[in-house]
Amino acid sequence: MINLSQQFVTNVDNVYLNHARLSPWPVCSRQVVETFVIQMQQPTAAVMLEWEQKQQQLRQQLAVLLNAATNTQVALLKNTSEALSIIATGIDWQPQDNIVLAVQEFPSNRLIWQALASQGVNCIWVDLALHADPEQALIAACNKNTRLLTVSAVQYHDGCKLDLLRLGAFCNTQTIAFCVDAAQQLGAYPIDVQSMQIDFLVACGHKWLCAAEGTGVLYVASKWLTRLKLHQYGWHMLKQADFTSLQVEIATTAQRFEAGSLNTLNELILASSLNMLLELGLQNISNAITERIDYLWQQLNSLGCEIITPATAKQRAGIISFKIPRINTAKLCQQLNQQGIICSQRGDYIRLSPHFYITETQLKTVLPKMKHCLLILDNYT
């Protein structure tokens, strides 16, 4: 198994399999936080300039990660939900327009679209669980009034990874805007906004990007940058830092979506994590995750678990979700966490989500620990 674990604390007592919820920070982020605290005790103009430069570098790193044409298409925000809200409230909707999305979407990629009902914009819902070909089901749901298709690149509950290339190509031929919530993919599996013809992409820093909560990313394709109506205003979005002029000239880059002061510490942490991920190479990272998912798959299969994550390799990413029908899922999840297998419950399933650095030795403890949990719960029920 590929070993890329140097930057993370790995012990066999706790196997952290919950990156789809929140990632531990790599060792490199410690230096960032310590330096920031020292700098904040006596901030100087030079230090503030250095932070701005690092934030600009971060936009560039994100542009590289996404294969965006330029870093001016990337805004640094609070979270995925904020980014989605900027898109949804920015489009010039017309009554009768509709949006196609899955019933399984994470609430952040659902609520804001539902909120457009007051403007006469409808949601067309697709139940992905009913279709062997989820992309085809989404495509078939679109009609002449569809203005936007929004998907999670990887579904948060069952880990189903969608074919963004196929969806993007379809949207492009139909002039439907294509919006991707990449919270469960960015930092784990490659994404290319250009070849996938993505109009809007949103993500957060605290999952597969191994950074802090409260860090969001918004990518906007050039043709949309100045087409989105603005609803948040502040000094940071001005083209020139001239605070006295009453002439309003707003940046034409994605900076126009960054209204006020940025979340500097979090962004420095994200920049250092991203540095590490880009150095390791996204392809190496995704290969390592795939290996770990395949391993867990075999282990869960050997225990007779019911796995809802698609069996086809190209439909899988860093999430594997399962249940054991005879056992109460909440109790099993609690037991697993107590035994040091850190995981989440989503619906009636337990979600495991290993990142690239989890070691083989750690993964080998999963099966005996699960057997131990089952013994306890079987005797209990």
Ligand SMILES: Cc1ncc(COP(=O)(O)O)c(C=O)c1O
């Ligand atoms: C698909 C998806 N989108 C977004 C988020 C997080 O949203 P936010 O960054 O607004 O907290 C999650 C978190 O679980 C998610 O799974």
